[in-house]
Amino acid sequence: MRADRRLLAAAVLVVGLLALPPLASAFGNPYLVTLVTRALIYALAALALDFVMGYGRLVSFGHAAFLGLGAYTVGILNTHALQALPLVGGWSGSNEALVAWPLAMLVAAAYALPVGAISLRTSGVYFIMITLAFGQLVFYLFNSLSAYGGQDGLPLWLPNTVAGREMLEGPAFYYLCLGILLVVWAFLQRVVRSPFGRVLVGCRENPRRMRALGYRPYPYQLAAFVLSAALTGLAGALLANQQTFVSPSLMHWSQSGELLVIVLLGGLATLIGPIWGALALLVLEEVLVTVTEHWQLVLGPLLVLVVLFFRNGLQGALDGRGARDD
Amino acid sequence: MQLFLEQVLNGLQFGMTLLLMASGLTLVFGIMNLINLAHGSLFMLGAFAGATVVAWSGSFLLGLLAGVVTAGLAGMAMEALVLRRLYRRDHLDQVLATFGLILLFNEAVRVIWGRRPLGLTLPDWLAGSVEILPGVGYPVFRLAVIAVGLAVMAGLWWLVMRTRLGMRIRAGASDREMIGALGVNITALYTLVFGLGACLAGLAGVMAAPFIAVQSGMGEDILILTFVVIVIGGIGSLRGAVAGALLIGLADTLGRVYLPDLLRLWLPPATADGAGAALASMTIYLLMALVLALRPRGLFGDAG
Numbered sequence: 001m002r003a004d005r006r007l008l009a010a011a012v013l014v015v016g017l018l019a020l021p022p023l024a025s026a027f028g029n030p031y032l033v034t035l036v037t038r039a040l041i042y043a044l045a046a047l048a049l050d051f052v053m054g055y056g057r058l059v060s061f062g063h064a065a066f067l068g069l070g071a072y073t074v075g076i077l078n079t080h081a082l083q084a085l086p087l088v089g090g091w092s093g094s095n096e097a098l099v100a101w102p103l104a105m106l107v108a109a110a111y112a113l114p115v116g117a118i119s120l121r122t123s124g125v126y127f128i129m130i131t132l133a134f135g136q137l138v139f140y141l142f143n144s145l146s147a148y149g150g151q152d153g154l155p156l157w158l159p160n161t162v163a164g165r166e167m168l169e170g171p172a173f174y175y176l177c178l179g180i181l182l183v184v185w186a187f188l189q190r191v192v193r194s195p196f197g198r199v200l201v202g203c204r205e206n207p208r209r210m211r212a213l214g215y216r217p218y219p220y221q222l223a224a225f226v227l228s229a230a231l232t233g234l235a236g237a238l239l240a241n242q243q244t245f246v247s248p249s250l251m252h253w254s255q256s257g258e259l260l261v262i263v264l265l266g267g268l269a270t271l272i273g274p275i276w277g278a279l280a281l282l283v284l285e286e287v288l289v290t291v292t293e294h295w296q297l298v299l300g301p302l303l304v305l306v307v308l309f310f311r312n313g314l315q316g317a318l319d320g321r322g323a324r325d326d
Numbered sequence: 327m328q329l330f331l332e333q334v335l336n337g338l339q340f341g342m343t344l345l346l347m348a349s350g351l352t353l354v355f356g357i358m359n360l361i362n363l364a365h366g367s368l369f370m371l372g373a374f375a376g377a378t379v380v381a382w383s384g385s386f387l388l389g390l391l392a393g394v395v396t397a398g399l400a401g402m403a404m405e406a407l408v409l410r411r412l413y414r415r416d417h418l419d420q421v422l423a424t425f426g427l428i429l430l431f432n433e434a435v436r437v438i439w440g441r442r443p444l445g446l447t448l449p450d451w452l453a454g455s456v457e458i459l460p461g462v463g464y465p466v467f468r469l470a471v472i473a474v475g476l477a478v479m480a481g482l483w484w485l486v487m488r489t490r491l492g493m494r495i496r497a498g499a500s501d502r503e504m505i506g507a508l509g510v511n512i513t514a515l516y517t518l519v520f521g522l523g524a525c526l527a528g529l530a531g532v533m534a535a536p537f538i539a540v541q542s543g544m545g546e547d548i549l550i551l552t553f554v555v556i557v558i559g560g561i562g563s564l565r566g567a568v569a570g571a572l573l574i575g576l577a578d579t580l581g582r583v584y585l586p587d588l589l590r591l592w593l594p595p596a597t598a599d600g601a602g603a604a605l606a607s608m609t610i611y612l613l614m615a616l617v618l619a620l621r622p623r624g625l626f627g628d629a630g
Contacts, residue, residue, distance in 0.1 A: 303426030
């Protein structure tokens with residue numbers, strides 16, 4: 001019963017997202033495509049966060065750092081390519097997505113490795129706070145990197161090309177983001193159901209028992225954290241292209257908070273929930289802004305009501321009865 | 327030497343503001359196991375109420391009272407209407423709900439007071455400076471903040487360790503089922519503790535207002551610092567809050583003044599100033615990462 005409803009909801013979501021650009025242009029509202037593209041990118045980052053937070057109980061309050069590192073990788077590579085400035089060993093960057101985006105993931109993962117290795121010594125609220133601290137470190141670092149704009153940020157004069165073609169605008173970019181989101185979703189769905197994913201969930205539920213069974217939680221959790229960071233870095237690369245601008249504000253802790261809210265609003269440990277959450281939050285913000293300048297006066301209490309009455313977020317409400325997916 | 331003394335006092339004063347925030351937050355966490363992100367909003371409400379009443383009446387003491395009372399009442403209302411339902415829920419639910427409350431309070435403040443930051447002007451008797459060493463003046467108000475912080479800490483220690491209410495608070499922290507079974511009205515006790523924490527946040531808000539712009543969103547920066555403080559100290563520990571607040575207050579203040587000079591020993595001046603400023607804003611987060619890497623439960627956290 002629950003699986004049927006969930007499948008139906010997922011099908012409606014995917015069909016709706018596929019049909020959006022033609023519908024938007026038919027109703028003469030191309031801005032909607034831009035808005036939902038942004039929501040899809042946030043959904044990707046939230047999906048990555050939901051993976052560690054929902055299935056590994058690793059509540060990271062520092063994912064904005066990975067988002068920002070991904071975005072800055074694209075920004076810095078583009079700046080060097082534009083000005084033909086050597087970056088590393090005579091190589092002067094690139095605005096080719098097939099080069100920049102994997103590198104963005106790599107950079108985010110490379111930072112996540114030591115961060116995760118240290119943070120995983122702690123747990124619970126301490127884990128939340130130490131990931132926050134590492135996030136703020138990067139925020140302040142980029143704030144003072146005057147070579148790349150410092151506080152003012154870095155404009156992207158050349159958007160990325162994909163295999164040499166310019167497609168990072170309008171419906172083409174929208175479908176690209178949607179495609180990436182669906183691929184990552186399917187991938188994480190498999191990961192969660194793999195032996196690796198089962199160990200991760202096992203460590204979430206009862207680390208002591210997992211140890212007794214001969215599993216050390218640490219390497220599994222670290223691998224999950226690094227994977228999540230890499231995917232968040234990819235979202236950052238996409239975001240840089242959409243905004244054609246990167247700035248340290250992408251790494252501010254409030255950005256991590258927003259990702260966390262998207263995950264919880266959508267439904268923790270459901271994978272599809274973060275997509276609902278991102279769409280709901282960004283569209284809701286957009287609608288409320290047109291109604292009143294003081295839209296947060298509505299959004300704030302709304303979040304409180306969601307917590308009080310929909311215990312498993314929007315996906316929980318769609319499922320009817322509350323139960324996590326694992 | 328003279329500069330060093332001034333900076334140490336500045337660090338202490340900043341530490342005292344953090345301590346007023348941290349003691350309330352850590353009491354609520356230790357006793358009710360509740361993560362309250364909206365604690366910074368109470369700080370903001372205290373500052374706004376204080377600044378407004380000082381502007382109306384010209385009396386700083388009246389403003390102080392207004393800040394404490396406003397934050398206390400707002401805190402108790404928040405507890406009774408929303409947070410009470412979340413004590414037994416997951417920490418993440420508490421994070422989401424109190425994030426919603428932050429949005430609400432920030433926007434409400436913009437509606438009531440507008441977007442322009444307020445200032446708080448000190449009366450003459452607090453605005454001057456006193457000679458702390460021959461020929462060295464130091465602002466009276468900063469000394470007053472240190473004194474108030476010390477007095478509040480002494481009062482809190484007395485309340486928690488020496489009174490019947492404190493006994494119940496400590497009992498509630500270690501076993502809430504048992505103290506409820508012994509006939510203590512646990513609901514009222516929780517509201518009272520929450521109100522006490524809120525009053526301290528309001529007090530911190532008024533005491534900090536002369537140094538910073540009183541504006542919407544001002545609570546979040548100090549909230550993050552406060553979390554750093556209680557995590558370094560060990561969550562739920564008042565002793566830890568004291569140690570953490572003084573450590574962060576001093577490290578942050580001294581880092582900002584001395585790190586650029588220190589780096590000038592090895593680097594060219596322009597680079598040293600830039601790198602020093604960057605490193606200074608990272609100091610406390612580096613410190614926190616270091617403490618948690620060595621002691622995963624903070625300096626005074628319980629083992630386990």
